[in-house]
Amino acid sequence: MHSLNHIYKEEIFETVFENAYHCFVVVDGQGLITYMNNTYCEFLGVDKKDVIGKHVTDVIENTRMHIVAHSGEEEIADLQYIRGNHMIANRIPVRSGGMVVGAVGTVLFRDTKEWMKMNSHIKDLLLELEHYRSQVKNQHGVIYSLHDLVGSSAQMNSLKNKIKKVSPGDVSILLRGESGTGKELFAHSIHHLSERNGKPFVKVNCAAIPEHLLESELFGYKEGAFTGAKKGGKLGKFQLADGGTIFLDEIGDMPLSAQVKILRVLQEGEVEALGAVESQKIDVRIITATNQPLEKLIEEDRFREDLFYRINVVQIQLPSLRDRPEDLRVLSKYILHKVTGRTGKRVIDFDSNVLERFMQYQWPGNIRELENVIESAVHLTNTEVIQVEDLPDQMHPNSYGQNRSLKEIVENTEKQAIERALKRVDGDKLEATKLLGIGKSSLYEKIKKYRL
Numbered sequence: 405m406h407s408l409n410h411i412y413k414e415e416i417f418e419t420v421f422e423n424a425y426h427c428f429v430v431v432d433g434q435g436l437i438t439y440m441n442n443t444y445c446e447f448l449g450v451d452k453k454d455v456i457g458k459h460v461t462d463v464i465e466n467t468r469m470h471i472v473a474h475s476g477e478e479e480i481a482d483l484q485y486i487r488g489n490h491m492i493a494n495r496i497p498v499r500s501g502g503m504v505v506g507a508v509g510t511v512l513f514r515d516t517k518e519w520m521k522m523n524s525h526i527k528d529l530l531l532e533l534e535h536y537r538s539q540v541k542n543q544h545g546v547i548y549s550l551h552d553l554v555g556s557s558a559q560m561n562s563l564k565n566k567i568k569k570v571s572p573g574d575v576s577i578l579l580r581g582e583s584g585t586g587k588e589l590f591a592h593s594i595h596h597l598s599e600r601n602g603k604p605f606v607k608v609n610c611a612a613i614p615e616h617l618l619e620s621e622l623f624g625y626k627e628g629a630f631t632g633a634k635k636g637g638k639l640g641k642f643q644l645a646d647g648g649t650i651f652l653d654e655i656g657d658m659p660l661s662a663q664v665k666i667l668r669v670l671q672e673g674e675v676e677a678l679g680a681v682e683s684q685k686i687d688v689r690i691i692t693a694t695n696q697p698l699e700k701l702i703e704e705d706r707f708r709e710d711l712f713y714r715i716n717v718v719q720i721q722l723p724s725l726r727d728r729p730e731d732l733r734v735l736s737k738y739i740l741h742k743v744t745g746r747t748g749k750r751v752i753d754f755d756s757n758v759l760e761r762f763m764q765y766q767w768p769g770n771i772r773e774l775e776n777v778i779e780s781a782v783h784l785t786n787t788e789v790i791q792v793e794d795l796p797d798q799m800h801p802n803s804y805g806q807n808r809s810l811k812e813i814v815e816n817t818e819k820q821a822i823e824r825a826l827k828r829v830d831g832d833k834l835e836a837t838k839l840l841g842i843g844k845s846s847l848y849e850k851i852k853k854y855r856l
């Protein structure tokens with residue numbers, strides 16, 4: 405005998421999925437929409453036939469479906485802001501043969517009236533929270549948290565896990581990475597996740613302070629310490645950070661004389677203001693950042709080895725943007741949202757050619773450059789979708805090919821294609837040959853040539 409479920413399988417599915425109060429969406433492993441029920445389409449004001457096959461981030465605001473379809477970690481009762489409303493979203497990974505192959509998402513607004521009441525209550529609470537957040541930000545200079553670290557590439561996820569582990573406690577952290585990769589953002593997040601988060605976060609840009617002022621900036625001075633000293637003296641950055649975190653940015657540019665003093669603070673937990681008779685106990689956590697090759701500076705006697713060991717207890721290397729192209733789309737969308745929110749200009753998306761161009765570009769200035777490119781494109785565009793023509797000069801192939809021969813450009817593109825393919829198949833060379841459509845020996849030859 406057939407069970408009821410078996411006979412009416414399709415009807416049962418249809419009744420469940422097309423239920424008037426639930427929004428359903430299904431995505432595949434790449435985050436592409438494979439199903440969206442009518443209720444959801446109506447709510448979003450989209451046509452079902454237009455959304456199937458699109459990336460979910462192009463259709464649903466603030467979605468995390470593609471992340472769940474990638475990570476395989478379910479997210480239940482998450483608050484999601486869609487079309488001016490806070491909704492409750494559940495995202496459940498779909499597994500087949502032990503692999504994550506996609507995700508099913510539901511968005512709830514069961515009883516619209518009741519929900520609207522709750523929604524305005526939540527909006528009110530969020531406003532209040534925002535108010536307190538900005539107060540804390542004003543008092544302690546903390547701006548960022550883990551949520552601000554956009555990106556779901558394997559590198560980003562493992563970095564986020566690492567900082568969750570090392571943030572509590574007082575261990576010194578050295579952040580390394582090219583300019584604009586997010587070192588400062590990470591430093592803020594570490595502070596935010598530590599027990600010191602109620603205390604100040606103080607940033608010092610070691611490269612921006614003239615050598616003769618660095619000491620007084622860092623350690624302060626007493627009244628009358630030198631001609632021109634302020635009445636009442638001045639607190640140094642270390643005293644201001646007492647109980648909290650001090651972030652020494654561009655530490656590789658710090659003069660040797662100041663390095664000695666910093667080492668003393670780290671060893672003895674004391675600072676001595678200029679002109680002070682006694683030193684003062686200080687309790688700060690140190691986070692440092694640099695893009696300089698500190699090991700080489702040590703060899704050249706431009707950086708103290710003992711200081712290096714003190715600051716380098718945990719080292720976090722931030723990847724450059726070109727090494728995590730998977731994050732480009734979500735980062736671009738995030739930045740677009742931020743820029744349009746600030747400027748008030750209605751620009752909602754990027755043309756697919758623009759994203760393609762983003763993927764090819766090298767991003768020497770990393771995320772900061774991406775921010776500048778998007779900001780300038782938003783200002784220049786006349787449409788709601790950013791076009792290739794709206795991009796600044798450096799993004800045009802003629803321009804980034806300038807001063808480079810065709811051979812170099814072709815080789816560079818080839819190298820990148822192989823790098824990406826290898827990354828995508830986790831280094832499996834056989835799989836990479838299939839993906840690239842080249843023979844095994846040819847791949848080995850190129851791997852050797854480009855030293856991959």
Ligand SMILES: Nc1ncnc2c1ncn2[C@@H]1O[C@H](COP(=O)(O)OP(=O)(O)OP(=O)(O)O)[C@@H](O)[C@H]1O
Nearest residue numbers: 552553554555582583584585586587588589771772
């Ligand atoms: N993962 C990220 N998600 C969102 N925004 C990011 C991310 N990483 C960096 N940014 C943004 O990129 C910009 C540059 O980041 P940040 O200043 O932290 O970089 P940095 O490595 O400290 O640069 P520099 O070495 O030049 O001081 C900032 O506006 C920051 O908010």
